[in-house]
Amino acid sequence: MIRVLLVDDQHLVRAGLRMLCESDPGIDVVAEADNGRDAVRLVDELHPDVVMMDLRMPGMDGTTATARIRAAHPACRVVVVTTFDDDDHLYPALAAGACGFLVKDAAPADLLAGIHRAAEGDSPFSPGVLRRLVDRAVRSRQPAPGGELPRLTPRERDVLRLIAEGLSNQEIAERLHLGVTTVKSHVTSLMTKTGSPNRVRLAMLAPRVTEADP
Structure with missing residues (x-):
């Protein structure tokens, strides 16, 4: 079972991701957070396998949270899920330790596959981003x-x-x-x-x- 933490400041986005994850019997959503600071705290407490991380959030942003999570929990895999796939967001997220970068309009099957790939040590990327x-x-x-x-x-x-x-x-x-x-x-x-x-x-x-x- 892959333990997943969902991080996004929009409740509707988190609800959609949770519903998608719950359709996969191999994925367990252990918690949700709407900001980076809570995400770091929840990783400390719950030790999820994969964090699905938004970038633009109030308070601590996703890039900062990713860096702190990876520094404290190197085995935790952070996959960025964002609307913004430009270089100004991509490269800082990779430098912070994100293992993958998926856009929010990706097909549901690709998002689920991304979680599985991240948990297996792979690096899921939306095709356009990797190109x-x-x-x-x-x-x-x-x-x-x-x-x-x-x-x-x-x-x-x-x-x-x-x-x-x-x-x-x-x-x-x-x-x-x-x-x-x-x-x-x-x-x-x-x-x-x-x-x-x-x-x-x-x-x-x-x-x-x-x-x-x-």
């Missing part, structure tokens, strides 16, 4: 951590390209006709070789890494 991250990485031509591009196996390159498309481990397994455990092993290897702490960083490095390999 913008990758495009920005291509434009900036940022080097891989450590200054050198790693050599990858053909299968690792296949997995990396699909990570950059925003696919989950399950979706990658289906696309490549592999087991999910095998895909997870490839993802772990990719993170180790590139020095990437998460799938977002892998996605941003994908263009350079794949171009550099023969």
Whole structure:
């Protein structure tokens, strides 16, 4: 059972998210908060697995709350759910430790899948947001951590390209006709070789890494 905390200053939004979560037998909404300060307190008290975090709220905003939650509870996964998917909100949230970024007009199935992906250690992103991250990485031509591009196996390159498309481990397994455990092993290897702490960083490095390999 995935324990979830919902954080949004709009009661109607929280009610909608709760109803959606309650339709999934694998998700348990343990509490709600309408501001960042209460969110931090509730994480301290209840230790949820996933926090669905709004960004613009009175008092303590979602970015500040995310940073405090991640500092005190590194295992807690914070997924931003917001109307604002511009860079001014995206990058500060990622820097604060958010593992995913979903827009509020996402399909209900995608929001539920995002919770499951976050709980499994994945990084759920709305496709448009992830494409913008990758495009920005291509434009900036940022080097891989450590200054050198790693050599990858053909299968690792296949997995990396699909990570950059925003696919989950399950979706990658289906696309490549592999087991999910095998895909997870490839993802772990990719993170180790590139020095990437998460799938977002892998996605941003994908263009350079794949171009550099023969």
